[in-house]
Amino acid sequence: MPEATEVLIVGAGPTGLMLAGDLAAAGVSVTVLERRTERSQLTRAFAVHARTLELLDARGIADELVAGGVQIGKLQMIGDAQLDLRRLPSRFPYMLLTPQYATEAVLAKRAEALGADVVAGVDVTGVEQDADGVSVTVRPADGTPRTRRAGYVVGADGMNSVVRGALGFPFPGRAALRSVMLADVRLAVPQAMPVANAVREGIAFVSPLGDGWHRVVAWDRDRQLPVEAPLDLEEVRTITRKALGTDFGMHDPRWLSRFQTDERQVPRYRLGRVLLAGDAAHVHSPAGGQGMNTGLQDAANLAWRLAAVVRGWAPEGLLDGYQAERHPIGREVIRDSGRMMRLALIHSPVLSAAMNLLSRGAAAIPPVADRLAAKATGLAISYPAPTGTHPRTGRRAPDLELAQGTGTATRLYEALRACRFVLVSRFPEVTGWEGRTITVAPAAGSKAPALLLVRPDGYIAWAADDYDHDALLTALTTWVGPRQNVAST
Secondary structure (H helix, E strand, O other), X not given: OOEEEEXXXXXXXXXXXXXXXXXXXXXXXXXXXXXXXXXXXXXXXXXXXXXXXXXXXXXXXXXXXXXXXXXXXXXXXXXXXXXXHHHOOOOOOOEEEOOHHHHHHHHHHHHHHOXXXXXXXXXXXXXEEOOOOEEEEEEOOOOOXXXXXXXXXXXXXXXXXXXXXXXXXXXXXXXXXXXXXEEEEEEOOOOXXXXXXXEOOEEEEEEEOOOOOEEEEXXXXXXXXXXXXXXXXXXXXXXXXXXXXXXXXXXXXXXXXEEEEEEEEOOOOEEOOEEEOHHHOEEOOOOOOOHHHHHHHHHHHHHHHHHHHHHOOOOHHHHHHHHHHHHHHHHHHHHHXXXXXXXXXXXXXXXXXXXXXXXXXXXXXXXXXXXXXXXXXXXXXXXXXXXXXXXXXXXXXXXXXXXXXXXXXXXXXXXXXXXXXXXXXXXXXXXXXXXXXXXXXXXXXXXXXXXXXXOOOOEEEEEEXXXXXXXXXXXXXXXXXXXXXXXXX
C-alpha cells in the first residue's frame, strides 16, 4: 500500500513549512517532501514585513525570529525619500532583515514539533488525482520510484513547480529584467540600513542580511549577459560604484550569481484536490521585498480552509475562497513591484527629478505616507466583503487587548495561536462550536465592535456593533460549520 497522509505538500521552503505547521496544529496529518537533502545557508528572501511578523506572532514564533534580525524603521522610496514605518499600527513597526534560512528554521521547528513529517532528498516526478485523492510519484535518494497517496496536494515548489507542470497549467507572463547580478559579501564599511540608487548605467541595492553578510543586487544596462555567464566580484563592484558612489569595500563573496526576474501568475490556484501556493503560483520583481511575504500569506489563507475541509465541517467549496482572495493579491503584487522596478530604471534626469520630488512630497504628508507604509508592509491587505456587511469585514484584525481572565491570552494574536476562529465578545459564550472556536472578551475600554469573529489567518470574518443572537449563530454556522448538538442557548 502506498504511504498515505491527509495533505501532502511539495516544497519545504517558507510557504510549505508555514502551511505544514498550520495544518498540523489543526490536527491534520501532513507530509512535506523536499528535493534538497540539507537546508541551504544561502538566502534568497531576507525582508520580513510587519503583516508577516503579525502572522508569525499568531503562531508564537515572531519573537524568536526578531531576536536574530535587524529592525529597519524606514523604507526607501524612489530617489532619496523614505517612509517612516515607526508609526505603523502594529507590534512590529519596522521591516525585519533576516536570512531566509533563519525564517525557514523557525517554521520547520514549529511544523515538526506539531507533528508534520518533513522528508528531505525526495524528487516528485508525477501527480495524478482521482475522485478519492491524489497519487504522487516520487524518487527518493535510493532511486527507487514509489507512490505516496494524499487527500490533497499543495505545490509550494517554486517557480519551476513540478506540481504546476503536472496540472498542465500555463504560467503566463514575461521576463521583466535580465542579467541581474546578485552577491552576498562582507563589507569593509558595513551598512545599518538598505541603500539603493539608479543612474543611467544601471542600479545597485545593498542591504544587511542580519547575519553579518550583505546582499548586493545590481544591474548594468550596458552589460546584458546570459544568466549562465560567469560573474566575478569586480563586475558587481563596478556598477555599485557607478550607482552609489562607493562599493563599501565589498570582499569575500559567498555567493555570486546572475538571474532573470520574471512577472508571471498561474490563472488558477486550484484544480480539484491539487492547489498551488507561493512562487509556484506567482513570481515578480524583487522590488519591495514581497516574494516570501506573499507566499507566507498564501499559506495562512489556505491552511484554515484546507483543515476545515479535511476535518469534514466545511464543504470543498470553501477552498474556492483561496483563489478568490489570494489571486487578486498576487496580481496586485506583480503589478506594484513591476511598477517600482520600471520607475527605478528611468534614466531621464528630468523624469527622475520629478519622481524624486513626488516621492518626497508623499512622504512629507503623514496620512499619505501612512497609507503607503501600510500597503508596502502588508497591513493594508483586505479581502472582498459581501454587500451590506460590517465595514470591518475582510480587513486585518487589530491586535486587541483582552480582558484579564480570558484564558492565558492577553491580546488577540496570542489567542489566535490555537489556530482556531476567535470570537471576541462581551456577552456570554455561545456553545456548540467547541474545538473550532474560542471565545475571548475585549479589555475594558476597547473600541472593538460588540461581536467580532476573527479567522485563523487574522482577518475579520464577521462583525456586529450590537448583540444579535440569531445573526451570531448564522455567522458561526457560515464560517465555522454546523453547530454541534447542544441544548438551546
